[in-house]
Amino acid sequence: MRTLLAFLAAAIAGCATVVQPPGPFPEPAPLPEPAARTENLAIAGLMDGARSDAAAGRLTNAAASLERALRIEPRNPRLWQELARVRLKQGDYVQAESTAARSNSWAGGDNQLRAENWRLIAQARDARGDAEGAKAALEAAERQR
Amino acid sequence: MFDRAKFWRYARYTILTVALLAAGFTLYLDIRVRSEFEGRRFALPARIYARPLELHAGLRIAQIDVVRELQEAGYGQGPREGDPGWFANDNDWLEVAVRPFVFWDGLQPAKRVRVAFEGGAVKAVQDAEGRDLPLARLEPLAIGGIYPANNEDRVLVRLSEVPKHLVQALVANEDRNFYAHHGFDLRGIARAALSFLRLKGLQGGSTLTQQLVKNFFLTPERTLSRKITELFMAVLLEIHYDKDEILETYLNEIYLGQDRDRAIHGVGLASLYYFGKTVEHLTLAESALLVGMVKGPTFYDPFRNPERALERRNLVLRETKDRGFATMEEYSKARAASLGVNQKAAMGTSPHPAFLDLVHRQLRRDYDEADLRSEGLRVFTTLDPRVQSAAERVLERKLAQFDRGKIFGDPGLEGAVVVTDTQSGEVQALVGGRDVRYRGFNRALDAARPVGSLLKPAIYLTALADPAHYTLVTPVDDGPFVWKSRGAPDWEPTNYDKTFHGAVPLRTALAHSYNAATARLGTDIGVERVLATIKRLGIEREMQPYASTLLGAVDLSPLEVAQLYQTIASGGFRTPLRAIREVTTQDGRPLKRYALAVEQAFPPEPMYLITAAMQGVVREGTAQSLKNWLPPETAVAGKTGTTTEQRDAWFAGFTGDRLGIVWIGYDDNRAARLSGAGAALPVWGEMMAALAPEPLALPKPDGIENVLIDPESGLRADFACSGAVELPFAQGSAPVARAPCASAVGVVVEQVKQQAKNWVQRLFGR
Numbered sequence: 001m002r003t004l005l006a007f008l009a010a011a012i013a014g015c016a017t018v019v020q021p022p023g024p025f026p027e028p029a030p031l032p033e034p035a036a037r038t039e040n041l042a043i044a045g046l047m048d049g050a051r052s053d054a055a056a057g058r059l060t061n062a063a064a065s066l067e068r069a070l071r072i073e074p075r076n077p078r079l080w081q082e083l084a085r086v087r088l089k090q091g092d093y094v095q096a097e098s099t100a101a102r103s104n105s106w107a108g109g110d111n112q113l114r115a116e117n118w119r120l121i122a123q124a125r126d127a128r129g130d131a132e133g134a135k136a137a138l139e140a141a142e143r144q145r
Numbered sequence: 146m147f148d149r150a151k152f153w154r155y156a157r158y159t160i161l162t163v164a165l166l167a168a169g170f171t172l173y174l175d176i177r178v179r180s181e182f183e184g185r186r187f188a189l190p191a192r193i194y195a196r197p198l199e200l201h202a203g204l205r206i207a208q209i210d211v212v213r214e215l216q217e218a219g220y221g222q223g224p225r226e227g228d229p230g231w232f233a234n235d236n237d238w239l240e241v242a243v244r245p246f247v248f249w250d251g252l253q254p255a256k257r258v259r260v261a262f263e264g265g266a267v268k269a270v271q272d273a274e275g276r277d278l279p280l281a282r283l284e285p286l287a288i289g290g291i292y293p294a295n296n297e298d299r300v301l302v303r304l305s306e307v308p309k310h311l312v313q314a315l316v317a318n319e320d321r322n323f324y325a326h327h328g329f330d331l332r333g334i335a336r337a338a339l340s341f342l343r344l345k346g347l348q349g350g351s352t353l354t355q356q357l358v359k360n361f362f363l364t365p366e367r368t369l370s371r372k373i374t375e376l377f378m379a380v381l382l383e384i385h386y387d388k389d390e391i392l393e394t395y396l397n398e399i400y401l402g403q404d405r406d407r408a409i410h411g412v413g414l415a416s417l418y419y420f421g422k423t424v425e426h427l428t429l430a431e432s433a434l435l436v437g438m439v440k441g442p443t444f445y446d447p448f449r450n451p452e453r454a455l456e457r458r459n460l461v462l463r464e465t466k467d468r469g470f471a472t473m474e475e476y477s478k479a480r481a482a483s484l485g486v487n488q489k490a491a492m493g494t495s496p497h498p499a500f501l502d503l504v505h506r507q508l509r510r511d512y513d514e515a516d517l518r519s520e521g522l523r524v525f526t527t528l529d530p531r532v533q534s535a536a537e538r539v540l541e542r543k544l545a546q547f548d549r550g551k552i553f554g555d556p557g558l559e560g561a562v563v564v565t566d567t568q569s570g571e572v573q574a575l576v577g578g579r580d581v582r583y584r585g586f587n588r589a590l591d592a593a594r595p596v597g598s599l600l601k602p603a604i605y606l607t608a609l610a611d612p613a614h615y616t617l618v619t620p621v622d623d624g625p626f627v628w629k630s631r632g633a634p635d636w637e638p639t640n641y642d643k644t645f646h647g648a649v650p651l652r653t654a655l656a657h658s659y660n661a662a663t664a665r666l667g668t669d670i671g672v673e674r675v676l677a678t679i680k681r682l683g684i685e686r687e688m689q690p691y692a693s694t695l696l697g698a699v700d701l702s703p704l705e706v707a708q709l710y711q712t713i714a715s716g717g718f719r720t721p722l723r724a725i726r727e728v729t730t731q732d733g734r735p736l737k738r739y740a741l742a743v744e745q746a747f748p749p750e751p752m753y754l755i756t757a758a759m760q761g762v763v764r765e766g767t768a769q770s771l772k773n774w775l776p777p778e779t780a781v782a783g784k785t786g787t788t789t790e791q792r793d794a795w796f797a798g799f800t801g802d803r804l805g806i807v808w809i810g811y812d813d814n815r816a817a818r819l820s821g822a823g824a825a826l827p828v829w830g831e832m833m834a835a836l837a838p839e840p841l842a843l844p845k846p847d848g849i850e851n852v853l854i855d856p857e858s859g860l861r862a863d864f865a866c867s868g869a870v871e872l873p874f875a876q877g878s879a880p881v882a883r884a885p886c887a888s889a890v891g892v893v894v895e896q897v898k899q900q901a902k903n904w905v906q907r908l909f910g911r
Contacts, residue, residue, distance in 0.1 A: 040201070040202075040203065041201065041202065041277065041279035041280075042199075042201035042202070042279045042280040044279065045279035045280060046279075046280070060735075060738060061250060063738075063740060064249070064250060064727075064738060067569070067740070067741050068199070070568070070569065070741070071199070071566075071569065071571075072199070072201065072204075074566075074567075074568035074569065074802075075568075075844075083741075094744075095740075095742055095743070098718070098743050098744050098745050099743060101718075101745045102718055102743050102745075105716055105718070105749055105844060105846070106844055108844060
């Protein structure tokens with residue numbers, strides 16, 4: 001009986017699913033899944049180079065490599081995030097924050113990536129002496145879970 | 146009476162005076178020679194490069210476009226032994242011997258690259274051994290320079306880089322006793338005199354040292370006193386400097402041709418200019434051609450007078466052989482070779498003067514003009530040659546076409562184009578007028594023209610940023626509108642089609658660019674608020690807080706318009722437009738990077754909404770005709786602009802990857818009788834279509850939901866409403882009320898659905 005009822009309910013729910021007419025205002029074409037596109041060899045190479053440059057303190061070169069990669073994949077949120085990280089190390093806190101925000105704008109449903117961006121924003125705000133803003137950003141990072 | 150003693154006294158005085166004067170003159174010349182020769186560094190132009198083409202698997206570019214760029218960079222077709230700078234190709238493959246190049250991040254050595262193409266895209270990039278390469282950066286095109294006086298251009302070389310046979314051919318033909326004489330050559334002078342007397346014409350007789358002195362220190366007059374000064378200085382030069390120093394300077398100084406307004410100096414630049422290779426790779430035949438041109442670069446110009454140049458070259462070759470600098474075998478081989486010159490389109494100081502102008506202005510913020518013209522800085526810019534040539538080609542052709550349909554005489558219509566990258570703000574192309582090679586009035590930067598409806602998106606953006614009051618379906622009144630303000634005449638905007646449309650949804654008012662509705666909306670919101678939005682979008686110019694400003698009674702240059710639309714195209718991130726990436730010293734030491742900078746000027750939600758509304762302009766509004774060039778899937782967002790009496794025609798629009806601004810009008814402000822949609826849009830459409838644009842797809846922000854709307858009532862629709870459209874709304878701002886067309890069934894179904902859900906949940910205790 002229960003199964004039958006469940007089946008019925010499901011059937012009704014199924015019937016009631018509104019079929020959306022193809023309006024003249026289409027949802028923008030689906031984006032190539034951004035995070036998954038990192039597997040481009042060129043991007044991977046530039047990203048590796050940027051990371052080792054950053055680790056060695058060659059921050060300008062690291063930023064240049066990331067910008068080069070961004071010209072190839074301007075919508076890759078990981079590249080924007082990496083650039084934000086470099087800006088933070090360079091002490092350019094304003095750019096660090098807005099670059100992390102740019103990463104967020106391409107992050108789609110990747111909550112981990114978003115949380116990390118918010119943490120970068122928190123660090124940038126903290127470094128600028130904006131304790132309250134940093135706290136708000138950390139809370140935003142928590143909300144991404 | 147002849148006084149002997151007196152005579153000798155005077156004679157002695159005279160001789161002493163002359164000797165002193167001569168000594169003083171010599172001393173003066175000596176100081177000049179030494180200080181100028183030593184202190185003299187050749188003034189080297191700042192050299193400007195386009196962006197390098199970076200090939201990687203997946204890049205959408207056709208083989209032909211890569212080949213074209215290689216050819217423009219002076220790469221020859223077909224493999225060459227030993228030296229890079231060539232390419233070879235078949236249908237699917239392109240092999241390139243990339244020349245070494247010093248980039249901002251260091252030297253990239255010469256390398257072989259194999260590139261596979263498939264379906265208009267790069268399929269694979271490999272090295273010579275067939276291993277996959279992640280990325281191959283080609284040499285960037287040189288697109289001009291910022292030149293010293295007289296537009297002298299040169300590439301400095303060291304004597305050790307110059308092939309021996311070039312030096313030998315030079316010495317054999319210009320100054321046989323160079324290594325033996327002391328600055329002048331009596332035998333040479335005697336020979337010259339002899340041949341003059343034999344009516345064989347006036348031959349040089351000047352040593353290389355004298356020629357150098359003449360070019361270096363003196364004006365080209367031919368007087369006896371000049372000749373004597375030249376002789377003195379030549380001797381002094383020889384006293385102070387050794388033969389190699391003199392020869393090296395000579396090789397860098399010598400004038401070897403003219404490329405429009407650019408003077409080609411030195412063998413370093415000449416080998417690049419004529420043969421597309423660096424000097425160390427010159428063959429004997431090529432060297433002989435250059436040596437032959439020393440006598441008269443215009444007379445023996447191998448491009449214009451190839452036969453004369455060939456004859457001259459062979460003469461030089463014979464002389465070289467006769468002096469024992471070439472074997473019979475070398476001589477015959479060189480004689481048999483073709484001229485080997487590599488003709489490119491004349492470039493002059495730049496083929497893209499308008500873009501260079503922008504670069505120059507951006508450079509002047511950080512560098513002295515004198516340094517730019519002499520220090521040999523290397524400037525890496527953002528110009529994309531493919532985009533630039535599409536912009537030039539289409540603008541030229543379309544303007545010629547529009548002119549034919551006009552009764553107005555000269556001067557004809559003018560235009561300007563700016564193309565940028567939507568994400569980075571890099572300027573990829575800039576055209577400042579229909580004569581694209583003309584270095585003159587740069588309309589893209591300096592023509593401030595009324596922008597008309599191009600400001601409307603700023604008004605609608607201001608509205609949409611306030612979702613409690615405005616959504617895409619909020620009705621706005623397009624009825625007659627009068628704006629009264631004290632001290633100013635009444636302002637009564639009318640519509641382009643001379644009718645009023647009553648209450649229309651906000652998105653329709655923008656799509657069809659209704660003036661009355663927009664003026665009412667703008668004044669309701671407040672002119673000051675709209676101006677604040679315009680400022681945040683990146684316009685620095687002060688604007689008058691008049692209601693008429695709303696409808697574009699404001700003068701902006703195409704570049705300023707590009708900056709404003711850039712912020713919209715990048716989703717609310719303001720990115721300063723940049724034309725320069727990096728600057729290095731002449732030997733490649735990095736001086737400055739112009740880093741990518743972004744600043745979030747607007748939250749993502751209103752930007753998403755305004756972009757959707759601007760896509761509506763193209764899909765169903767004033768820019769519908771764009772479908773003649775681009776398929777609807779490209780989902781372009783744009784805006785047309787037409788000013789009073791159709792003096793200015795504008796189109797501003799963006800795809801996923803590029804933003805383009807087109808302006809068309811007359812310099813003298815005549816009524817052009819062309820609309821934004823009729824004139825500027827076709828240029829935009831044809832140009833973008835040639836560049837295979839990426840579709841525009843903004844990421845949907847969290848705060849946006851899509852809701853099905855009945856266009857008739859502007860209320861919530863469901864499956865029962867035919868012609869319902871799905872529209873984006875800021876979370877919670879969509880209309881709550883149901884449209885009349887929404888079926889009773891729909892309501893019931895919704896309720897049943899909800900009840901069933903509750904029931905099932907209760908049933909399973911969840």
